[in-house]
Amino acid sequence: MSDLKKTPRLWSLLGALLVTASQACAGETAPGIDDLGKPFNEYTWVTAHNGYLDNMRTQLERGVRGFMLDLHPGNLSGEADVYLCHASEKGRCDVRNDKDFVGALNDVFLPFLRSNPEAVVTLLLENYVDRTRLQNALGRVPGLADWVFDPNPYAEDPTWPTLAQMIGSGRRLVILTDRHAGLYEIDGKPLHLLRDKHWENQNHWDLGVTILEHEWSCPSRWEQYDAQVWASGFGHWPRLFVMNQFHTWGATVDHAGALDNNLTWLERRVDNHCAVAMGKRTAPNFLAINFNRVGDALSYAAALTQGGFYFYEANQASPDQDTTCVIPAGRSQYLRLPARGCENDEARSMKLRGISAGTRVVVYDSPSGSATDDYAVIDIKRDIGLDEAVTVRTFERNEDNADFRLAYVRNNGLDGKISRIVIGTTPPDSDAVMLR
Known part of the structure; x- marks a missing residue:
């Protein structure tokens, strides 16, 4: 003995x-994830619901790689910019206080990608501005078209490109949107926004009207779950899966740490409730939570991936x-x-x-x-x-x-x-x- x-x-x-830390270390694309050879659909990323409500640069440094952003017009007459805030479909953002989308791209996301060459970031847009306004905003981000993921070079491949391929291409910003998806021309270059319901599965977003209610079942946001992408030419690719895990109203940091972002409840949702709804256990690609500075989502995302x-x-x-x-x-x-x-x-x-x-x-x-x-x-x-x-x-x-x-x-x-x-x-x- x-x-x-x-x-x-x-x-x-x-x-x-x-040394252990929540931030990504050298050679990692996110905390605990250093294998770059898997197809993009085989990774799990911690995703910030209403990501603009907290410092986005800090969240990126923490290891968050997905951001749900609500796009709205500003509240000044004739205001042409696109702002980030939580408002009703016909609402407008307060231009005095709310962040603007162009500034977030120019000052947060692109600088982070430049300084972190192995990071891949996804923006999931809930868009309430028209195509013209969105085109105008995208056009005021120099070089943006060179960063945004384009699936077309990989159309003949059996599945999504590997993370290493995406990194090698330089196109490390994936953008999905619920409205006005498609091809944009920015400075003479094509830029692709992917239609969310064509490329992803997503469960209904709310765990309960209040934090006293817990609706753990995992119904689809769009009536059903499908195995393959709907977009023309990509029907052989597997869909991404966005798993929403948050209470819409009344949630606090303490509540999120103890329940919504707690490993016990995250694992039960994946292994049981969503597995039943989807017909099999499916690791989410985007683990969408509130208050990502607390809880176990980062370690769980790494474990689901590797x-x-x-x-x-x-x-x-x-x-x-x-x-x-x-x-x-x-x-x-x-x-x-x-x-x-x-x-x-x-x-x-x-x-x-x-x-x-x-x-x-x-x-x-x-x-x-x-x-x-x-x-x-x-x-x-x-x-x-x-x-x-x-x-x-x-x-x-x-x-x-x-x-x-x-x-x-x-x-x-x-x-x-x-x-x-x-x-x-x-x-x-x-x-x-x-x-x-």
């Missing part, structure tokens, strides 16, 4: 050098109790709890999605990672797909199956007492290590 004890302690020393370690408050990964946290896959982690949304002394089981063979997870009772108290070592034996869910039902047993090998060192119990999590790789000689 001494060899088994030494290895996790060595990882602890190395792992102390790791895999993750999901920890549960109950044994058997039971959905009847909370999902305590998810740790995105893809890098070594050394966490002294509470950290990364994981609470101390809660986890009793784990679910694995999108985890590579040769990954090792060690969970400790001791906050310092001491091997004198309970701990368990889980070695992943095969590649586990994103669409799979392999369950570690308890940490208090020795188990060896086709998916993983679990070795448990007992003192006085581990389930519900985990205080440290280390994620790394399985040492080459681990099969020779035996418990005594």
Whole structure:
């Protein structure tokens, strides 16, 4: 047993050098997402509902990559600009206080894309201005046509271009709109706005008229969910999925952090309610929330995209109790709890999605990672797909199956007492290590 004890302690020393943060690190397109080789429709992006209500640059730096923006005319007579605000269909924005669309493009989105060469940003427009006014606004953003995504070069491909292809093309701003979609000519160059209901599925936007009501079912905003894009020439491409997860009225930061943006409710919505409505579990491409500075959406988006370690408050990964946290896959982690949304002394089981063979997870009772108290070592034996869910039902047993090998060192119990999590790789000689 001494060899088994030494290895996790060595990882602890190395792992102390790791830094975790919510912002994207070098090589990442968003926090926790560094694989650029997947088609665009296989990524999940945290998306800001009414994104203009908070500092948009700060949200971009936080890792938000989708913005729902309402476009309205200004409230001055003859005002030709396009403004960002929340108003009724015939309403107008207050030009004294509300942000203008041209300024947001010139001063926020394009500068961010220039300074973050691996970022791809999507704007989802709810548009209440006419085509002429919109054309005028777009025409006052120098070079915009060179940034906006054009699907036509990829029409013969079986699916969406990869993120790397989009990055390589320089066209890293995807724009979908509910009105006045189509081809615009800006400075002699084509610019494409995609019609939202032709390119995406979207659930109805409201979780309840007030925060006291919770409508978790996932009906389509447009009567039905379709598998393929409707746009001519692209009917073989899969649709994007926008999952709205917010209360329209009365929501607060505290409410969003505890409920709408909480991992337990996000996961239940994807795995249960929306899966039933859509006929299968479908990871959203755009996870639309309010108050994205709180909650678990960023880590969940990374886990949906590249895999993750999901920890549960109950044994058997039971959905009847909370999902305590998810740790995105893809890098070594050394966490002294509470950290990364994981609470101390809660986890009793784990679910694995999108985890590579040769990954090792060690969970400790001791906050310092001491091997004198309970701990368990889980070695992943095969590649586990994103669409799979392999369950570690308890940490208090020795188990060896086709998916993983679990070795448990007992003192006085581990389930519900985990205080440290280390994620790394399985040492080459681990099969020779035996418990005594």
